[in-house]
Amino acid sequence: MKRPALTTLSVAALSVGLAFGLTACGDSKDDGETVKADSSVEFTGTPIKVMTIAPVDTAAINTPEIITAAEAATTTLNNAGGINGSKVELISCNDGNDPNTAGDCARKAVSEKVAAVVGGFTTNGTAIVPVLEKAGIPWIGGPGLAAEELSSSNSFPLVAGAAGFVAIGARTVADDCDSTAMVLYDVPTAQKAADLINLGIGGAKGQPAKHIKVPTTTTNFSAVAKSAGESDCAIVGLPNDQIAALAAAGAAQNEDTRYYSVQGALNQAVLEGANGAMDKAVSAVNFVVASDPAWDEAKKASSEIDWTYPYVQNTWAAYQVLKEAIGTEKDATAATLLASLNKADAITAGGLTAPIDFTKEFPVPGLNRVFNPNLQFVQANGTEIESISEFSDITALFAG
Incomplete structure (x- = not known):
């Protein structure tokens, strides 16, 4: 199999692929x-202003839980005395799922002199990153969907982004899937996501996956499930409700397909909606599973949140990284924080992820700001999501 080149253009697929699992989040x-x-x-210290950006009350993607996670994280930090005696002041900004509004959020971050943008979720990183970069403001734990997020020197994502597509493709081969289908929305950039999945499959010496293109208006998934059922395994990248509908349709037709999902698309809502049809489904993630004791503080901070959502997890983790990166610095500004992040080589977000080294860039053009290539595979067991592997560095999947 000819392996597709990874370019900045390829990375743009993430705004489609990874967003699939978040569309119904919130x-x-x-x-x-x-x-x-x-x-x-x-x-006792000067307040530390930060911003978290997420779409709320829009006609498409809505992630209010991410704002709640940011509120819970900052309140928890402040109730413990803040960071080095300084109160963390949260400015939440609704990007409206619109690039112009997202740009306004970034400009507000500059005018408010925030020390960092922390966590959040947006598909409009292209409008945000250049503004932050010009002002010297770091973005800790961005969703890693826009090409700029994975190339800007001011961006410090905690998730692997495109590497997850490659990893899940390789996993299907390791699990003896002789044939695999990819179930993705029929949008132009989805082909880039398909290329990355096939990169992983090809690197593991498997056969290219069949690309099933799903119209975004689809409500009846019987035909899609039948087509996916012609393969041993199916990698899905759709909104939560659609994944559940696909799996339920497959079960009704007695299809014996094993499901895999891109990061963000295997969570409690999907498992409950599928009513058992997603049992044994597999995904690749950067954080320890929600049942791990490392998440106890987050759960104590908010029981409103479904902590199985990877990008909700990402926002909480980003605030732990904020605290780690500031360290003992008494005057935390964007400049001092950026300098600290550039020297941080063993970030763990309070034990929520494998150690992250912000001093070592990823050796793939367009993905150079992927600092966390350490993923673990998780599997649905009834309504629980359980770890089925240790964290592993998947850099080698990009070799050759």
Whole structure:
């Protein structure tokens, strides 16, 4: 198999592929609570302003849980005395799922003199990164969807981004899938995601996957499930409800297909919606599973949030990295934080991920800011998501 070249253009596919699993994200629990600020805490240092950007109340992608996660993270830090005695002041910005509004968020970050943009979710990184870069503001834990996020010297993503597509493709071969299908929305950039999946399959000496292109208006997944069922395994990159509908349709037709999903598309909502049809589905992720004790503080901070969503996890983790990177610095500004991040070589986000080295760029053009090529595979077991491997550096999948 001829292996497709990885270019900056290829990375643009992430805004389609990884966003698939987040489109339906944001259905907060109705019976939960989020930690309240302790008014008795006194702060001794200069406040540290930060911003988290996410789309809320739009006609398409909505991730209000990400803002809730940011609020829970900052309140938890502040209730413990802040960072070195300085209160963390959160500015949340709704990008409206629109590049112009996203650019406005970035410009607000500059005018408010934030020390960093932290976590968040947006498919409009192209409008955000250049503004932050010009102002010298770091972005810790961006979603890694835009090419600029994976190339800018001010970007410090915690997720592997495109590497996850390659990894999940290789995994199907390791699991003895003699034939594999890719179920992706029929949009122009989805072909780039398909190329990355096939890069992983080809590197593992497997046969190219069949690309099943799903119209974005599809509501009946019987025909899609039948087509996917012609392969041993199927890699899916669709919104939560559509993944559940696909799996349910396959089960109704007695299809015996094993499902794999891109990062973000295997979570509690998918498992519950599929009513058992996604059992044993596999995905590749950068964070320890939500059942790990490392997430206990996050769960204590907010029971409103479904902590199985990787990009909700990413935002909480980004705030832990903020604290790690500031260290003992008493005057945390964008400049001092950027300098600290550039020297950080053993970031762990409080044990939520394998160690991340921000001093070592990824050796693939267009993916050079992928600092965390360490992924583990997880599997659905009933309504639980369990780890089935140790973290492993997948850089070698890009060799040759």
